[in-house]
Amino acid sequence: MEEDLISKKELLELTGISYGQLYRWKRKQLIPEEWFIRKSAFTGQETFFPKERILRRVHNIINMKGDLSLDELAEKLADTTSYAHPHLSLSAAQLLERNIVSLTTLNRFGDATAGGKKYTFEQVVHLVAVDGLLSKGEMNLDEADGLFRTLTKNTAKFAGKNWELFFIRKMGASFFLLAATPADLIFDDGTRLVSRLSLTDLVEQLNGKLN
Amino acid sequence: MINRSNLKVLGTSSSLGGYFLEVKVTGECKFAGDVDCQSLSLTGQTAVSGSLRMEKLKMTGELSVKDRIEGGMLRGHGEIQAGNVSVELLKFSGSLEVGGDCEAEELQVSGTLQVKGMLSAETLQLTLYGPCSAAEVGGSTISVKRSKTKTLLHLGQGQDMVFTSGLIEGDDVELQNTHAGTVRGEKVIIGPGCVIQQVEYSDFLEIHKSATVIEQRKYVK
Known part of the structure; x- marks a missing residue:
């Protein structure tokens, strides 16, 4: 199954986030390195993301970042056991x-x-x-x-x-x-x-x- | 709980590495493994053949780290060679060579800089004293300027003071003496001495009369 991809530019347009935010989240490992897929397009090198996953992730980050610092958020996203709800x-x-x-x-x-x-x-x-x-x-x-x-x-x-x-x-x-x-x-x-x-x-x- | 102690090196010495509170090197020191410490002050030459992790690093001289430099604050003068760099604050003058990616929240480098991978910072300030390059640059505020002192001291020799990059993306981008493939940003200022293949901007674009921009495009956000 080939996943749907979205280009970086489309992602920024769609979600309203800025390059600065995207790179900040990447540095804080809120967005995994593997999701940055480099492909050559007619305009030169372009970066693409797995569409569904990145949109969901961005949505979750935006929703959660009001209550948590980026570092706390990174921990939460990295650790599935706490990210999960064990008592749910x-x-x-x-x-x-x-x-x-x-x-x-x-x-x-x-x-x-x-x-x-x-x-x-x-x-x-x-x-x-x-x-x-x-x-x-x-x-x-x-x-x-x-x-x-x-x-x-x-x-x-x-x-x-x-x-x-x-x-x-x-x-x-x-x-x-x-x-x-x-x-x-x-x-x-x-x-x-x-x-x-x-x-x-x-x-x-x-x-x-x-x- | 890891037992940490201080380490002081004077003269020429070597260490296996490990966990420390405070490390002070005056002279030459080789660490044969990973170093994890709270503060590190280096004068002279230091080599780490693993990774380096610290809260604070202050240095004058040469530092080479085979794998990764990770931690809080890195400041000083001289020469750094590292596999990857990921710190909060990087304030450095001299030469910085990174084999992989170089990341910092705040990055101020004056001198020369070679990053084989991605250069990424919230605020990035680069003052060129010689040839600099990074495969890709990303961040919020990006500013690349050539050194005024060197331009004045060596009139007409500024040709090698160029920053080369394939892609530069940021919110606020201001460039001088930069050769780049693509530059993207909300507010983009292309200064003197730039040669850019393609500029994409959403809010504002200014191009200096001595700069070359092959293609420019405004996109709607």
Whole structure:
């Protein structure tokens, strides 16, 4: 899956932030180095960003920076375990109401996790991951079952560290890979990387909806 | 809790590095590993073959750090060579050579500067005494000026006092004697001696009559 990119100029136009702010946030590591993608365009070298992720990040920074200093913010963004809400629990109704998880996903996977009660933060993250891939039409329901089982069984092994999910297909057969970030995986020629999700992205997406 | 003590070096010496409170070097000292200290005062020649982390550094002479200089305040005169630099305040005159990126909140350098990667600072003030370069520059307020003293002392020899960069981006940009590919900013002042391929600005642009700008474009914010 090729991510949508946005050029630096478009980003500044869209969000109203200035070059100074962007470089300040980069220095403070509020925006990860890997997101600065250099490409040659007809005007010379241009910097691009993964569109969805950078817009969400900028939005979160702007929302949070009123209460926190940039250094505190950097810590918060870097450390997913604190950035996450360990004590969060949401009911099925809340998940639906805030548009976090769709009804289809919840009906299929919801009961399996919590017996109709509250969902923990980790469970919500898993639901968001499955829901995202399903709603984009990148995965069918059987595969979703597999993914959900994989996540539930294995994410605890990362013990709070960041992980990434790779969803690949080859000759019609699908696979899931979980790797600790940052991971650079190289696949052979016939393999198609359908989707790539990182815990940070999921958490950020979720935080955006909770705030 | 890490046990920190003071270190004082007089003459020629070497150290393995480690954690210190206050380090004072007068003469020559080689550190064979990482150095982490609160304050560092150097006179003479110092080499660190790992990273250097400090709250305060004051120096006169030469300093080379193989990996990274990181910390609060760095000020002094002389020559610095480092892999990467990331500090709050950098106030330095002399020659600064950085193999990777050089970052500071406030950066004032007069002398020569070579940054292979990105030069980034909230306020950046560069006074040219010789050839300077950085692959890319980014920040809020960027000002590059040639030294008046050197221009007066060596009339007609100012040709080598040029700052070269591929891309300069900031909010307030003021340049002199700069050769750059692209300059972008809200308020851009292109001073004497500049050769710029492309300028993009949103609010204000001024070009000195002796400067060359191949292409200029106003964009709407």
